[in-house]
Amino acid sequence: MYEFKYHRPETLQQAVDLLVANEDAMLIAGGHTLVPVMKQRLASPAHLIDLSHIEGLDSIEMRDGLLAIGATAKHADVAGSPIVCEAIPALAELAGMIGDPAVRHKGTIGGSLANNDPTADYPAACLALDATIVTNKRRLESDGYFQGMFSTALEADEIITQVMFPLPKKAAYQKFRNQASRYALVGVFVAGLASDVRVAVTGAGADGVFRLTTFEEALKKSFTSKSLEGLSVLSDGLNSDLHGSAEHRAHLIGVLARRAVDSANGKT
Numbered sequence: 001m002y003e004f005k006y007h008r009p010e011t012l013q014q015a016v017d018l019l020v021a022n023e024d025a026m027l028i029a030g031g032h033t034l035v036p037v038m039k040q041r042l043a044s045p046a047h048l049i050d051l052s053h054i055e056g057l058d059s060i061e062m063r064d065g066l067l068a069i070g071a072t073a074k075h076a077d078v079a080g081s082p083i084v085c086e087a088i089p090a091l092a093e094l095a096g097m098i099g100d101p102a103v104r105h106k107g108t109i110g111g112s113l114a115n116n117d118p119t120a121d122y123p124a125a126c127l128a129l130d131a132t133i134v135t136n137k138r139r140l141e142s143d144g145y146f147q148g149m150f151s152t153a154l155e156a157d158e159i160i161t162q163v164m165f166p167l168p169k170k171a172a173y174q175k176f177r178n179q180a181s182r183y184a185l186v187g188v189f190v191a192g193l194a195s196d197v198r199v200a201v202t203g204a205g206a207d208g209v210f211r212l213t214t215f216e217e218a219l220k221k222s223f224t225s226k227s228l229e230g231l232s233v234l235s236d237g238l239n240s241d242l243h244g245s246a247e248h249r250a251h252l253i254g255v256l257a258r259r260a261v262d263s264a265n266g267k268t
């Protein structure tokens with residue numbers, strides 16, 4: 001590992017000040033993406049600003065009818081939180097499907113959303129649940145937040161502080177794992193919200209997570225897996241690699257969406 005300066009701020013303001021003051025600085029939370037990337041020399045920040053010791057940044061609570069999850073909440077915290085399990089059980093289940101125990105006890109929701117890996121799980125939940133990503137500067141709607149593979153609306157001096165989720169009436173996530181990495185070969189999150197139905201797909205899109213509006217329209221008419229029967233997904237623009245062809249991914253999207261709707265309806 002090459003030389004860099006490690007900072008351990010105790011408040012969000014200290015972290016922001018360090019980020020602004022130091023050129024070539026990067027935030028680190030769980031380090032489960034950034035450290036491997038640094039080892040491969042794909043990133044070589046001169047300053048690392050560790051968010052994991054900022055008190056309260058990992059809180060999980062209900063606020064104004066929304067589920068508010070702090071940026072440094074680890075996947076295991078979300079999976080095991082009674083608050084999440086009661087408010088949005090599908091989100092707790094999703095967190096419990098991420099990686100392996102080591103990943104779940106270090107990786108954070110903020111790190112995952114900032115990284116926006118095209119095969120990560122949380123982006124699908126945020127987009128389907130119409131979550132708001134809160135930073136030190138502003139509130140970002142999930143529809144405009146994800147801007148393509150490893151790309152988000154975050155600016156260089158912006159730190160995710162929490163993610164606010166409206167509570168769905170029904171929701172479920174289904175994931176077909178890549179057996180080697182455990183990331184999603186395809187993952188589909190369906191959510192019946194108070195006045196909307198949203199379906200988000202991860203793992204399959206060449207530009208990362210996306211909404212499947214044809215499925216959403218069908219589910220708005222009838223929130224049943226039967227209403228998705230006969231709907232096909234075009235393979236154009238889907239990933240094709242050694243793990244699966246675009247056609248295979250297109251097929252999986254349909255299968256997983258129907259399973260997710262059944263699961264959301266309590267038919268598992």
Ligand SMILES: Cc1cc2nc3c(=O)[nH]c(=O)nc-3n(C[C@H](O)[C@H](O)[C@H](O)COP(=O)(O)OP(=O)(O)OC[C@H]3O[C@@H](n4cnc5c(N)ncnc54)[C@H](O)[C@@H]3O)c2cc1C
Nearest residue numbers: 029030031032033034099107108110111114120121160182
């Ligand atoms: C073996 C393995 C298997 C995995 N499997 C899965 C899987 O199945 N599904 C899945 O979704 N993920 C998976 N992951 C990813 C993992 O879950 C983490 O979510 C991910 O590594 C990023 O979170 P982190 O806290 O480790 O972020 P870090 O690695 O610390 O940071 C990642 C990026 O986000 C930035 N960042 C971190 N926190 C913030 C913040 N609050 N505000 C702004 N920027 C920030 C950092 O600067 C960096 O650019 C896996 C990782 C590994 C190593």
